Amino acid sequence: MTRKQRRLALIGSGLTVLAIAAVLVLSALKDSIVFFNSPTDVVEKNVQPGARIRLGGLVKPGSVERGDNLSVRFEVTDGNRAVPVTYTGILPDLFREGQGVVTEGALDGAGLFRADSVLAKHDETYMPKEVADALKKQGHWKDDYDKKGAAPAGSSAASPAPAKRTP
Amino acid sequence: MIAELGHYALVLALGLALVQAIVPLWGARVRDDALMAVAAPTAVAQFIFVAMAFAALVACYVRSDFSVLNVAENSHSAMPLIYKFTSAWGNHEGSMLLWVLILTFFGALVAVLGNNLPATLKANVLAVQSWLAAAFFLFILLTSNPFLRLADAPMEGRDLNPILQDIGLAVHPPMLYLGYVGFSITFSFAAAALIDGRIDPAWARWVRPWTLAAWMFLTCGIAMGSYWAYYELGWGGWWFWDPVENASFMPWLAGTALLHSALVMERRDALKVWTILLAVIAFSFSLIGTFLVRSGVLTSVHTFANDPARGVFILAILVLFIGGGFTLFAWRAPMLRQGGLFAPISREGALVLTNLFLTTACATVFIGTLYPLALEALTGEKISVGAPFFNSTFGPLMVPLLAAVPFGPLLAWKRGDLLGVTQRLTVAFAIGIIGIAATFASEGAKPPLAPFGVGLALFVIAGALTDIAERTGLFRVSPALALKRAAGLPRSAWGTALAHCGLGLTLLGIVGETGWSAERIVTLRPGQVVSLRHYDLSFDGIAPREGPNYRELTAKFTVRRGSDVLGVLEPAKRSFPTRGTTTTEAALMTRGLSQLYLSLGDSNPDGSITVRLYHKPLVLLIWLGPLVMVAGGALSLSDRRLRVGAPKPAKRRAALQPAE
Numbered sequence: 001m002t003r004k005q006r007r008l009a010l011i012g013s014g015l016t017v018l019a020i021a022a023v024l025v026l027s028a029l030k031d032s033i034v035f036f037n038s039p040t041d042v043v044e045k046n047v048q049p050g051a052r053i054r055l056g057g058l059v060k061p062g063s064v065e066r067g068d069n070l071s072v073r074f075e076v077t078d079g080n081r082a083v084p085v086t087y088t089g090i091l092p093d094l095f096r097e098g099q100g101v102v103t104e105g106a107l108d109g110a111g112l113f114r115a116d117s118v119l120a121k122h123d124e125t126y127m128p129k130e131v132a133d134a135l136k137k138q139g140h141w142k143d144d145y146d147k148k149g150a151a152p153a154g155s156s157a158a159s160p161a162p163a164k165r166t167p
Numbered sequence: 168m169i170a171e172l173g174h175y176a177l178v179l180a181l182g183l184a185l186v187q188a189i190v191p192l193w194g195a196r197v198r199d200d201a202l203m204a205v206a207a208p209t210a211v212a213q214f215i216f217v218a219m220a221f222a223a224l225v226a227c228y229v230r231s232d233f234s235v236l237n238v239a240e241n242s243h244s245a246m247p248l249i250y251k252f253t254s255a256w257g258n259h260e261g262s263m264l265l266w267v268l269i270l271t272f273f274g275a276l277v278a279v280l281g282n283n284l285p286a287t288l289k290a291n292v293l294a295v296q297s298w299l300a301a302a303f304f305l306f307i308l309l310t311s312n313p314f315l316r317l318a319d320a321p322m323e324g325r326d327l328n329p330i331l332q333d334i335g336l337a338v339h340p341p342m343l344y345l346g347y348v349g350f351s352i353t354f355s356f357a358a359a360a361l362i363d364g365r366i367d368p369a370w371a372r373w374v375r376p377w378t379l380a381a382w383m384f385l386t387c388g389i390a391m392g393s394y395w396a397y398y399e400l401g402w403g404g405w406w407f408w409d410p411v412e413n414a415s416f417m418p419w420l421a422g423t424a425l426l427h428s429a430l431v432m433e434r435r436d437a438l439k440v441w442t443i444l445l446a447v448i449a450f451s452f453s454l455i456g457t458f459l460v461r462s463g464v465l466t467s468v469h470t471f472a473n474d475p476a477r478g479v480f481i482l483a484i485l486v487l488f489i490g491g492g493f494t495l496f497a498w499r500a501p502m503l504r505q506g507g508l509f510a511p512i513s514r515e516g517a518l519v520l521t522n523l524f525l526t527t528a529c530a531t532v533f534i535g536t537l538y539p540l541a542l543e544a545l546t547g548e549k550i551s552v553g554a555p556f557f558n559s560t561f562g563p564l565m566v567p568l569l570a571a572v573p574f575g576p577l578l579a580w581k582r583g584d585l586l587g588v589t590q591r592l593t594v595a596f597a598i599g600i601i602g603i604a605a606t607f608a609s610e611g612a613k614p615p616l617a618p619f620g621v622g623l624a625l626f627v628i629a630g631a632l633t634d635i636a637e638r639t640g641l642f643r644v645s646p647a648l649a650l651k652r653a654a655g656l657p658r659s660a661w662g663t664a665l666a667h668c669g670l671g672l673t674l675l676g677i678v679g680e681t682g683w684s685a686e687r688i689v690t691l692r693p694g695q696v697v698s699l700r701h702y703d704l705s706f707d708g709i710a711p712r713e714g715p716n717y718r719e720l721t722a723k724f725t726v727r728r729g730s731d732v733l734g735v736l737e738p739a740k741r742s743f744p745t746r747g748t749t750t751t752e753a754a755l756m757t758r759g760l761s762q763l764y765l766s767l768g769d770s771n772p773d774g775s776i777t778v779r780l781y782h783k784p785l786v787l788l789i790w791l792g793p794l795v796m797v798a799g800g801a802l803s804l805s806d807r808r809l810r811v812g813a814p815k816p817a818k819r820r821a822a823l824q825p826a827e
Contacts, residue, residue, distance in 0.1 A: 009511045014523055017564075021527045024560040025534055032555035033539075035548065054551055070688060070768075070777060089688060090768035090779055093401070093740075093749040133549075 034104060038134035039081040042107070049107045055083060055115070056102040056134060064097055076101060076113070078134050087115040094120035100132070170235050173223025174314040177264075180216035180271070181304040183209050187297035191290035195363070203290035207278035210293050213300060214268075214275035221255075221268045224313050228255045234320035237261065237313045243326040243745055245716040253336040254327040259461065259477075260313035262340060266457070267303045269341075269348040273377075274300065277352060284373060291359030292352075299351055302484045310477045326716065326745035335395035339388060343415060346385025347453045350418055352377040353425065354450035354492065357443045361495040366443060366503055371433035374446065376804055378429060382422045383800040389415050390793035401751030401766040403781045405680070405789055408557040413536040414456030420529035421449040424522045431518050435580060436506030438515075441522070443500070447492040452529075454485045464540060510582040517575035517583075524568040531560040569623055569674065573630020576663055577637065595633050599626030610683065617682030624678060627671030631664045662803030666796045673792025676760075679785025688768070692775045700782045702763060703727045704736065709776060717741045719752070722767055722776055726756060733758075738767045738778070760787045 036054045037047060047053055060082055063075035070089055074097075075082040085103055095101060095118060105115035187209040194202025224237070228251050233239040241258040242251055256265040274296040281289050307313070356374045360366045392415070397405040406412065425445040432442045458464075462478030509515040535552045542548055573595055577588045603622035610618070636642065638660060639652040687699050691706045698704075707723040719741040726733045736754035743750070753766035761784045768777030 003508065006508070006511060010519065013511075013520070017523050017527050021531055021560070021564060024563055025531050028535075028556045028559045029538070029552075032559065033550045033552050035550050054549075070690065090402075090777055093751055 343388030349381025676788025
């Protein structure tokens, strides 16, 4: 092989691998990304039943009902709208009424969100960023209450924990 | 007083860093030995001052000095001493201090061990390292000072995040940082060589031990982190493709590629441009990782606090150094002349292939990690890119790479004989195929790809052993002679074989765990039994217990197989009153390479509890494999030819060795 052919072989194989990787990435991005929605988005944007999404917000106080065989039903709210969720399995340690939660699954035809995974945040002090942003959008963020000088609605547990610690 | 001393030491270190960043660089430019000689003592002094600052912070933690804001927010007087110690870096400010401690540690090591480096190279390396140090000192002092005092000290601290109250915090972050930050040295070497304009095989020889050491620590740190997450988070996962994990995995992939391309550069004077580029890229990924984890753009257990100023500052550092690195590269790279020619089928060719796949895989991880951030910044749309994305991009790219691994070390330099190598790998092929057949026979085709995974893993392991067998002439010559040859083999050959074996073992563990893991979630009353595979676990009862800064509910399970009692598992739920948080303490039972994993869910008012029970076959290999890789790295590092500060005779001997 001449030097030029060698270089071509090298460049050719490099481009082949990159092309394969690009195809893999593009097809995976098409199939396996999941959009995050707040309860308001779910109600107002008409999310299709069966489409895989993430739904995040606060667990509505008083909404958690436990059924048989580890099934649990609760509502996720952003203060504006609430979406009922069912889940079967063990809930994370930090799952609590009035606290932030992100669930992943799909809506069924009746508007019930069937979650196959429930994520609570790692730490008591922080809230999943998506949830915090969704709440800010709805004007239910703690700072918003401070500005308005009004007490948060419902019990004190309903007020989202601050994302930043105040020393 | 201690906190103020620490603060002062850090300011002094910044002053020294600025001197070290400018004087030796100028000295190297004008070839002034006295100016260049400034670098070594300042590097050592810098390390000493940072060590003092770090010791001061640790002292504040050990003494539970709650007048220091950082201690008050992250410690508790009732915590066991080891956690008081480790919580010094279990927070944003402290972990950045650990970062610079390790950065200056590597600088001091180069200053002390680099006596055989050319004076200008050494001066430039230490100067570049010092630019980095100065930037991060400024970052700490201006945005993340761990020594801030509180006007009125609280009586009690706010406790450390309970998930971090574990021995893992003593091992995982320091290990990971030694790796992460260790790549700063390769970056500094690359930048120094580019400034110097002289890049030759000797450069690769100096850089390779540093790269190898950083790679070993990073490997160990990632594996440790994975095992920690596995037993602490309570649901048996060991890798989540979480952006924070990816942040540590990308430098690992780039670093692994760098290790292999530096080998080509050292031996054959080829791939120079690529090696230098990789050295810049590997550390760029470390910086990107630091940015992702420390700036608060992501939420995870690794993110301690969100402060936009910090994010912007790290972003500025990132742009400065990555941009600077690439600018230097763009300026100098065209001057590099390409050396040693090689045929596509050769050892070099195999190493190029390794590089190609590793960097492409790294790029897919990079896209998957940053795409959601980019999309949100551009469109406001929030998405998550999870495990399915990475499994369907990273996975397929790894298969050809793994299949090629056994070929590499058997191919000759310059021009290899693919047919001959394939023949020599016959036994390894056979072992792989037997593995596939045996797995099909015993487990069936469920899941369908798992038997092929086992076959591939066995092929990689057997291929690595074939290399050693070929080199020693095992089965061809008398055992005594083979043994003698084995003793005479360069340690780096053993290192390569061991590291590749470790890779195969890791793959075997991953296939075993993902393919045949069994899970049961049940609600039990005392006296009831849950069975999984061959194991029966009887729930004996639940009892409260008091810990130093927590209360826990411990459930007791007796594990039986048939009529044999194998032992007792005691999973627990811990609640930490200070933070109002609960953690799950899973109980593990190791059986050979497999594990039983039991974690508690909710306990119900009627006395029953919910448990999650897993049987995870071969799971231990997932972490033993990386340890074997690290052992291989350590063997290579101890090779005389590679030893840090190897004297000249070693070099001559290497040159006289026959081509392998």
